[in-house]
Amino acid sequence: MRVLVTGWPSFLHGEATAGDVLSMSRVCDALVSAAIPHDTAWSPGFRSDGMNLDDADSGRYSHLVFVCGPAHGEQVRFLHERYANCRRIAVGVSILDPADAAVTGFHRILPRDGPSIARPDMAVGASTVSVPVVGVVFAPGQAEYGVARRHRSVHRALLRWLRELDCARLPLDTRLTSDDWRLCRTPDQLASVFARLDAVITTRLHGLVLGLRAGIPVLAVDPIAGGGKVTAQARALDWPALVSAEQTADAGAFDPWWRWCLAPAGRERARRREFPSADALTSDLLDELLAGRPA
Numbered sequence: 001m002r003v004l005v006t007g008w009p010s011f012l013h014g015e016a017t018a019g020d021v022l023s024m025s026r027v028c029d030a031l032v033s034a035a036i037p038h039d040t041a042w043s044p045g046f047r048s049d050g051m052n053l054d055d056a057d058s059g060r061y062s063h064l065v066f067v068c069g070p071a072h073g074e075q076v077r078f079l080h081e082r083y084a085n086c087r088r089i090a091v092g093v094s095i096l097d098p099a100d101a102a103v104t105g106f107h108r109i110l111p112r113d114g115p116s117i118a119r120p121d122m123a124v125g126a127s128t129v130s131v132p133v134v135g136v137v138f139a140p141g142q143a144e145y146g147v148a149r150r151h152r153s154v155h156r157a158l159l160r161w162l163r164e165l166d167c168a169r170l171p172l173d174t175r176l177t178s179d180d181w182r183l184c185r186t187p188d189q190l191a192s193v194f195a196r197l198d199a200v201i202t203t204r205l206h207g208l209v210l211g212l213r214a215g216i217p218v219l220a221v222d223p224i225a226g227g228g229k230v231t232a233q234a235r236a237l238d239w240p241a242l243v244s245a246e247q248t249a250d251a252g253a254f255d256p257w258w259r260w261c262l263a264p265a266g267r268e269r270a271r272r273r274e275f276p277s278a279d280a281l282t283s284d285l286l287d288e289l290l291a292g293r294p295a
Contacts, residue, residue, distance in 0.1 A: 137207030
């Protein structure tokens with residue numbers, strides 16, 4: 001016996017959703033527990049390092065298991081043709097049309113939903129590992145900095161690095177609006193999001209400020225050659241985790257500060273929230289206003 005585990009994430013033109021992948025993982029864990037040999041097929045667009053269907057010779061397998069999603073469409077019907085010699089089982093799938101060849105091609109179907117059927121999705125029982133939740137806040141073009149702007153190259157370097165980072169990335173924007181549900185409407189709403197993060201990665205001044213204000217460690221990257229307001233603010237707040245625009249040319253520039261931000265030292269430094277001169281500008285303004293007031 002050898003089982004090939006498949007699902008919509010197996011197809012080149014399929015879709016890998018978290019629920020699909022978790023359900024496939026749950027099946028694989030169950031097969032391991034039962035000491036049943038198996039392989040998993042992945043789309044090269046999703047897992048370029050995994051085995052794909054082109055490499056999964058039907059002659060190697062006694063069973064094909066299709067996991068999660070709708071049992072529907074040409075790609076599912078293709079599995080019946082390619083693995084005609086295997087016993088084919090669908091588990092945790094939705095049955096939209098019981099007469100569909102994608103459905104009738106299976107020897108056995110264990111559905112999660114269909115006509116008069118509703119069972120828990122397999123993803124609910126899958127195991128996961130907690131990873132850091134990271135707010136990512138990028139600055140806009142900031143034309144006011146002229147030829148010193150390095151936003152494009154800095155953001156390109158950051159995105160390359162972020163793609164390989166094992167974390168939950170949450171894109172954030174400090175802009176507020178009342179007509180776009182994707183953006184916060186009030187500062188309180190955005191501050192509440194920052195307070196629930198494990199870390200912040202930002203090229204924007206207020207990404208740095210809002211992160212530290214919430215006691216969250218921030219990896220700040222200045223997109224301005226020679227240093228702009230992000231560098232100045234990191235200095236004013238006595239925050240060391242800063243990467244300059246020039247340093248982003250080095251692929252390893254982010255890693256040391258990222259590790260520090262998630263380590264006890266970085267977390268403790270952020271939790272202090274000690275900004276002795278935080279109200280200096282407010283005090284200066286009041287002094288200026290009151291200086292000319294008649295006695």
